[in-house]
Amino acid sequence: MGATSSQEDSRALIRFExxxxxxxxxRALTDIDFAxxxxxxxxxxxxxGAGKSTLMSVLAGVYAPTQGRIEVDGHDAPHYDANAARNAGVRCVFQELSLCANLTVAENMTVVHPHLHGRGWRRKATALMREKLDEIFPDHGLKGGELVSDLTLTQQQMVEIARAFTVTDTPVxxxxxxxxTSSLDAHTAEQLLAFVRRAAAERGITCLLITHMLGEIERVADRVMVMRDGGIVGVLPRAQSSRASIIQAMGQHLEADKSPAAARARNARSDQAHFRWNVGVKKHTVIEASRGEIVGFAGLAGQGQTEALLSIYDAATRHGAARxxxxxxxxxxGRDGVFPVWSIAQNLDLRWLLGGAKRKRGLVDFAAARELVEAWRAKIGIRGASMNAGILSLSGGNQQKVLFARALACDAELxxxxDPTRGVDVGTKRDIYQLVHEEAAKGRTFIWYTTENEELSHCDRTYVFRSAAVTRVLHADECTEEALLAASFEDQAA
Structure with missing residues (x-):
């Protein structure tokens, strides 16, 4: 499906046939026709696993198609590769960021812009990067000389996006x-989406937005390509690209998200044991959580939420009576989750490495380990590969599901x-939300940092961070978009 009209074909920048x-x-892709x-x-x-990233890799010249033909500006391109794609003005921001962590922001510019060389290249690269960051993400706070490894994931995402839109030799x-937007907070994501619309409308740049945030597609897309099992199952015009119609084309169905009301009632028992931690750098903040409670962390990205999680982890695992x-x-x-040279099964069940695996005569019981892996494979819906295959054979979203299954498969009480649902599709998110509620009902406690404000509806309470401190604590019925934004931009309160 997805055949375009002859009028579209005649003015297509790139056409797949x-x-x-x-x-x-x-078979990752099948009979893709699109202009x-x-x-x-x-x-x-x-x-x-629908084939979206594979299709984009073909468009970027990273993968050569096994069959079919590609046209650029109406001319056949039989040897379409990365160089041909770049000459055609194609730029990429892949889901797994491609920045070199040991280089500065300016030095990373030269990786994809080789014309930045000679005398004064560093100054020019820095100026170009800051100019584009200012245009896309006002008040970004970056200078261009920072080492990428010192940046937050949000800042790295901003740099990667700005680098893709920067022009040096060939027009974009x-x-x-x-x-x-998977690593961006709601405010920064809105800045990007507004820029995408401007770039398309005012500069004629074709923008391809792959996202599981269907609301973002609704707001900015002129057409929506819906993929399933390596093929295009529908191309929806803007007037028909509602969230419901996209989900229907994907072959999924809408269900009401599970309300945290039951969890609130469950956690109303005051006699339950509490967790309590002091976090924060500039100002110590007390974070509390009851057993079986789902606690959210919110606010603009990079305001200390991840650091607070790490601080809680450190306190929880420290030797002592309260361990x-x-x-x-x-x-x-990519950096903190998967073991890239290990299999899917080894990544899912780490108990054998940590000494917590079931043992038989003093040795790891691998039959029991395989049983656990298969049980969680079915429960979390990991499809499309043998569990003995390498973890990197999975799509990014499926890798994230493995990490989630790993956490729930162990005996952790906290x-x-x-931000665990980055790059995860709407159906899988629904399954994850259900699992969180089910495990919370069994007494497990969740502390959940998310950049998707919609997900906070699943939390009993939400701590909103600003400048490495909590500005407000919102209960479930107070956690509106307006309240979150107000708390995200206000100075440190109590």
Whole structure:
């Protein structure tokens, strides 16, 4: 599906015809027909593993198609590779960021802009980066000389996006944005979406937005490409691209999100044991959580939420009478979550490494380990690969599901979650929310930092952070978008 009209074909920047891609016996793409038109914003939706990132890798010239043909500006491009894509004006912001952590922001500019060389290149690179950051993310706070490894994940995402839109030699004509807001808070994400609309409308740049945040697609997309099982199952015009219609095209159905009302009633018992920690750098803040409670962390990204989670983890695992069994779901899976050379099964069940695995005659009971892995594979819905395959064979969203399953498969009584649904599709998110509620009902405590304000409706209480301190504590019935924004921008309160 997805064939375009002859009028669209004639003015297409890049056109795919019958594109397919296989990896061994795995068919990742099947018969893709689509014309990418100048100056439009295309939303791309689909569940994890639907083929979205593979399709974008073909468009970026990273993967050569196994079948089909590609046209650029109406001319056949039989040898379409990364160099040809760059000459066509294609730029990429992939879901897994490509910045070199050991280089500065300015030095990272030269990785994708080789014309930045010679005398004064550093000054020019810094000026170009700051100019683009100012345009997309006003008040970003970056100078250009920072080491990337010292930046927060949000700041790295901002740098990667700004680098893609920066022009040095070849004009930017098409930008692929793969989950660009996954590490951004609501305010910064809105800045990016507004810029995307301007870039398309005023400069004729084609913007491809791959995201599981269907509300973002509703707001900015001129057309929506819906993918399932490696193919295009629908192309929706702007007038028909509601969240409900996109989900329906994906082959999923809407269900009411599970309300935290039951959890609130459950946690109303005052005799339950409490967790209590002091966190914060500039100002100590007390964080409290009851057993079986779901506590949210919110606020603009980079305001100390992750540091607070790490502080709680450190306090919970410190030797002493108050030591707590705790699991941590990392937000930056590439850096802090997955073991890239290990299999899916090994990444899911780490108890054998940590000494907590079930043992038989003093040895790890691998039969029991396999049983646990298969049980969680079915429960969390990890599909499309053998559990003995490498973890990197999975899509980013499925890798995140493995990390989530790892945390829940252990016997931790406290689960710390650092924006755990980054890059996860709407159906999987619903399953994760249900699991969180089910595990909370069994007495497990969750502390959940999220950049998606909608997810805070699942929390019993939410601590809003600003400048590494809590500005407000909102109970479930107070946690509105307006209250969150007000607390996110106000100075430190009590």
């Amino acid at each position: 019958g594109i397919g891609k296989t990896f061994g016996r795995v 990418f038109l100048p100056g439009e914003c295309v939303g791309i939706a689909g569940h994890n 004509r098409l930008v692929i944005l793969d989950e660009p 707590t069994k705790v699991a941590f779901v990392a937000g930056d899976r 689960i710390l979650m650092d």
